[in-house]
Amino acid sequence: MCDTCGCGQEGNPVRISRPGETDLHQDHSHNHDHDQNNSHTHDSVHSHDHSHDHPHQKMIRIEEDILGKNNLLASRNSGFFEAKDIVALNLMSSPGSGKTTLLERTIEAVKESRKLAVIEGDQQTMNDAERIHRTGVPVVQINTGNGCHLDAEMIHRAVKKLDPPQESILFIENVGNLVCPSLFELGEKSRIVIISVTEGDDKPLKYPTMFQQAQVCIINKIDLLPYVDFNMEKARENALAVNPKLELFELSAKTGEGMDHWIQWILTREP
């Protein structure tokens, strides 16, 4: 099976579709050798009478990056984005921190001044893609099945289908998860991690890898601050302890409070 996107996994195909589409398999044009029925008959009748000094044992140095294949595909994606002056942004968070809501609000605010496109990633359902579709911005949905993250091959396939316009901002909403997505480069320009005030101010310390790989951290749902035990000072401190270069935004995607700084950041993105 294909280990980059898991597309060969039985009963767990990665699907990429536009809202309203029914045939979910039409773009699955992959034909790598999945070598399903390798007739491993193990007939090397290991007559166990050789002296146990293993004369032809050999040590091979490899020193190869386990994620090398993904990283290579990611740099291809990033080359494609550069050639088309596309700014790709990878949005990551726990489930329900407000990625899609933030995207909806951001799209409303910038769609008159910038060309936009969206890739949605979820294990199941087209819900988030439907929500983005209503804003009028082109979108494709990646359904990863059991997969807990997007990877560079999925993005490569999704981009082919989406065909984002020249000079656009491409938002990629990753699968809701603070661990796995941090390992898989997609070819994006920047990584944005979102936490919400209902999650606790120690998130950066608990998931340091995610916060170290990101350039931007958004603290969302600040409208709920009066109702929860969330220490904003502490949260900022923790985020910056893990990654001193993080750019922080505090906002409410619901009420719009604090959105102006974020919108400013978006509007000043250049490929």
Added chain:
Amino acid sequence: MHELSIAMSIVDIASRKADEASAEKVTLVELDIGIMSGIEFISLEFALSVAVKDSILEGTRFKINRIEPLCECSSCNHLYTPGQDFGACPECGKQEIEFIRGKELQIKSLLIDQKE
């Protein structure tokens, strides 16, 4: 469970290298995995036991070196092991952490039996 995709990549790379070296059998695969790489070690071990099925790595022993984190203060270049709170540099008190070790995700080496 991204450890499964990681395990499948490991099996993929190691099988290819073993093949290139005309291996009959792979006795040992040595990995460097950083504590800060985002990998759960127990999950990885389990994922490997699943991923090796029907590959040349079935029955192979995996030696996983856990690489402890080490960071450098970008301000005074002091090297130190970060604590749970990723606190400031113990030398100069600045908060300018830069990881130089602990994020490894590497296949180091294979020990193989070559075909005669």
